[in-house]
Amino acid sequence: MKTSSMSQKKLALILVIPAVVVIFGIVIYPLLNALYQSFFNTNLAYPLLTKFIWLQNYLSVFKDIYFWKSLYNTVYFTIISMVLELIFGFIVALVLNEKFFMKWLVRTLIIIPWAIPPVVNATVWKWIANSEYGSLNSILKSLGIIKEYRIWLSDPFWSMMIIILADVWKYTPLVAIMLLAALQTIPEDLYEAAKIDGANSFRRTISITIPLIKPTIIVVLILRTFEAFKVFDLVFVMTRGGPAFKTTVVSYFTYLETFSQLNIGRGSAIAYIIVIFMSILSYLYIRSMKDNIN
């Protein structure tokens, strides 16, 4: 028996080593390297002045109002897009859970936005929201909703809203499909029993459906939060962080600091603050998930 467990260990080693090499080599080492860099004032514009400066990069980031603005923008983007994706995703999932004509086709067509690469998604919406020739202005004006053409992507409020719209368009199908899978696990008898007890359909949704799909909602929330914190492509293509910093999210802010200011030390410090922030967030999420399941 002992020899078999030894050979099992050896086999496991052979099977897992390639994954460990690829993942640790390309993720863990750079992660540690970034930590090291964050204690130096490395700036590629002045390479000879590099020295160890303790936590000064971190302090300067915490004092930087633009860092807080970008964090605020990221949180704003994350919360609004996530709430909209959950609401629309829930509606779509409820519809797909009904029986109707050509359901298979609708179900297939609905995931198309999810398949579209973020850069293309950004391009699509940038073109739609174009101030002179875009279809959004044209349609809204002919419907009488707006009187004059708007410069959507240069508007302090609407620029972020269009970015959120693009994100919601792409990810609602994914959320809907996950919620649908959860809906399908709910036994029909529960609804029948509630009906007999006199609960109307709204009441049934609130007290049966939502509690039963809560674990999936939490999974969706976690997945979408982490993805939303990575958002970069949409901002890069649609607004480049403008107007007036209104759409600069943390990843775009880090990108600017590192690759246009060439401030490597400070960029690495911002990166690390993001990691710490994400770790706290995931800890809180995992805890709330445990509470919910128990």
Add this chain to the structure above:
Amino acid sequence: MKINLKYRSKRVFLYVLIIIILFFTLAPFLWTIISSISTNQELLSAPIHIIPQNPTFERYKGIFTSTDTKMVAFKRGIINSSIIACGVTVLCLVIGTFAGYAFARLNFPRKNMTLQVFLFTNMIPPIVIIIAIYFIFSKLKLLDSVFSLIFLYSSFILPFIIWMMRSYFLTIPKDLEEAAMIDGCTRIGALFRIMIPLSTPGLVANGILAFLMSWEEFLFALILTTDKAKTITVAIAEFTGKQYVDYGMMATGGVVGAIVPVLITLIFGKYIIKGLTSGAVKG
């Protein structure tokens, strides 16, 4: 009678809702396709034309014939992205299947810790490690190379594939494998003869996801490539630049960049939906 009326109005409401959902789902991309075959004159006139008066496929032809630097870069981007996506898919499926099997079936020291670290790496925003990666790659002369992008993307996609394959293997009853082993199969033999054939749907779903994820990657490609390894996403982003704006090419680039993932999704939709939901619902 009352019930019938209520039922009918409910059905009408359902179909109206389906039409609204389909409109919002499909219209933006359809509009991009229409724009890509409209003449510039039509694109630059207000109000918009929903049906192009003189549809033109010149832009699509141009991708293969034009000598304009942006168009050449775009053509190369299509080729590079195809090579990268295929390479990542193969690499991730091979390594991910083996590792996923080990995590599902074998006992070894620090198993859970390793899995947790793998999942943690999936959570890190790419921007965090790209700074260090850029300098390491530039020291090792690995910038602007298709092969470095294949390894880089694999490192990001693997944790996800390992997790999914592990979940898939866990759903296969242990008895099947044990029966084969009693009949004289080795563990590796059982893996190839029983486990892998039984998990074909999982392999297909994961292969497609790996392909799609590497096809759509942008940030790493933007920073780590300058010329010969440029991917399709970087080439598309260049069509949307500030100085040179060609709305028609912007739309065409978008359609070409999306057509492969969209077709794959339409053909393998069932597998993908299963793959996405099984991982999420079981956790």
